[in-house]
Amino acid sequence: MDDINVLHHRCLLNLRRRIRDIGDGRPAQERYMRLQKDGDTLSYQGNSEEVGCYVAGHPLSKGNCYFEVTIVDTGVRGTIAVGLVPKFYRLDHQPGWLPYSVAYHADNGKLYNGNPVGQQFGPKCARGDRIGCGIHSENIEAGFTTVFFTKNGKEVGSVEVPVLAEGLFPAVGMHSMGEEVKVDLQAEWFLEEDDSMMMVDSHEDDWGRLYDVRVSGTLLEYVGKGKSIMDVGLAQARQPLTTRCHYYEVEIVDAGEKCYIALGLARRDYPKNRHPGWSRGSVAYHADDGKIFHGSGVGDAFGPRCFKGDIMGCGIMFPRDYILDREGDMDDWDRLEVRPAHAGVQNVLYLNDEEEEEDEEDGEEAEQEQEGRKVTVFFTRNGKLMGRREMVIPPGGLYPTVGMLSSGEKVKVDLHPLSG
Numbered sequence: 001m002d003d004i005n006v007l008h009h010r011c012l013l014n015l016r017r018r019i020r021d022i023g024d025g026r027p028a029q030e031r032y033m034r035l036q037k038d039g040d041t042l043s044y045q046g047n048s049e050e051v052g053c054y055v056a057g058h059p060l061s062k063g064n065c066y067f068e069v070t071i072v073d074t075g076v077r078g079t080i081a082v083g084l085v086p087k088f089y090r091l092d093h094q095p096g097w098l099p100y101s102v103a104y105h106a107d108n109g110k111l112y113n114g115n116p117v118g119q120q121f122g123p124k125c126a127r128g129d130r131i132g133c134g135i136h137s138e139n140i141e142a143g144f145t146t147v148f149f150t151k152n153g154k155e156v157g158s159v160e161v162p163v164l165a166e167g168l169f170p171a172v173g174m175h176s177m178g179e180e181v182k183v184d185l186q187a188e189w190f191l192e193e194d195d196s197m198m199m200v201d202s203h204e205d206d207w208g209r210l211y212d213v214r215v216s217g218t219l220l221e222y223v224g225k226g227k228s229i230m231d232v233g234l235a236q237a238r239q240p241l242t243t244r245c246h247y248y249e250v251e252i253v254d255a256g257e258k259c260y261i262a263l264g265l266a267r268r269d270y271p272k273n274r275h276p277g278w279s280r281g282s283v284a285y286h287a288d289d290g291k292i293f294h295g296s297g298v299g300d301a302f303g304p305r306c307f308k309g310d311i312m313g314c315g316i317m318f319p320r321d322y323i324l325d326r327e328g329d330m331d332d333w334d335r336l337e338v339r340p341a342h343a344g345v346q347n348v349l350y351l352n353d354e355e356e357e358e359d360e361e362d363g364e365e366a367e368q369e370q371e372g373r374k375v376t377v378f379f380t381r382n383g384k385l386m387g388r389r390e391m392v393i394p395p396g397g398l399y400p401t402v403g404m405l406s407s408g409e410k411v412k413v414d415l416h417p418l419s420g
Helices: 002-023 137-142 195-205 362-371
Strands: 031-033 035-038 041-044 052-055 066-074 081-085 102-105 110-113 130-136 144-151 154-162 169-174 179-184 207-211 213-216 219-222 233-237 247-255 262-266 282-286 291-294 311-317 322-324 338-340 374-381 384-392 399-404 409-414
Touching (some): 035 052, 041 169, 102 130, 207 213, 262 311, 282 384, 282 399, 291 384
Antiparallel strands (some): 041 179, 066 179, 081 169, 219 409, 282 291, 311 374, 374 384
């Protein structure tokens, strides 16, 4: 009996020593297994049969109560978990599976709270999504706290969990080949909607379609693989250009590896894995070679190449009698149609006095009557006109569309540069 008491006493001393090490200034030791760590990037290195797990060196606290994980690649199954665990959590288990741990799992959107059986919690997460996890620190000293999770900056939900004396440590789990994430242990998230958060939400709402592109305010960042022409990242605005808003601009913040950045206009149902300009119903100016692509994978010489810091613009010169039906109310895209106006409308930018060719073939005129009216699309570079291209507006209009295709590419988009 004495031996058991001695052993128990030694275990308690060892536990207290470990807890004390957290706050005595000693270097924190992060722990991970079956993962490769390169800076803030974690990648799975197992055989897809065993879990790989990362545990940060410091617990969340009142001064640092939130962290984020960006999914770089979902790999084979996308079995990525983000959550909080005790300091000495077993690294062969996903966060959330064992007691005193909690995690949001990307592959099924479930919450695991100290149990290998999850409960439906939020949406699934894919490549480019940011999963955040934080604590409401006001209750942490009482032995429990509220843990909340976010997706792309918006709260998904919360759960109350017990807290051990050592605290709750940021953790990431992975379970299939090819999975890769970036961890930001210094991320911030504001509980109240201040002006900056409202601005970010507003800009996110400007985009109707996003594929392998992450939005942060006015910044678009390519998050795709960039290994083949099928890895195009596409961002398409929610509303088409109109006589009230007929021009937009893109500034190249980072040209990335190849500067495969394209700015143009496309029909609403444009293919997500095609650069603007490559398929019908689109036209685009490509930064890497200065060519214009108009519904074809073969471009024509058009203007100079564009680099970091350059501002590319695209707009439409509308005829005087042109109007979009339901202009100013674009939420119902399916009901949007093009028709001639019965009276003149105010338009900031008209076509020049150049008349269209009068010897158009009957077939082309019939196509215009069926599909829509012909307009002139123009492109600029650093405020100077580069050239124009005539095209027929498809049903529903032409939507600002930005394409990217190489790692590291970032652009700032201003959808309303002439509004103020």
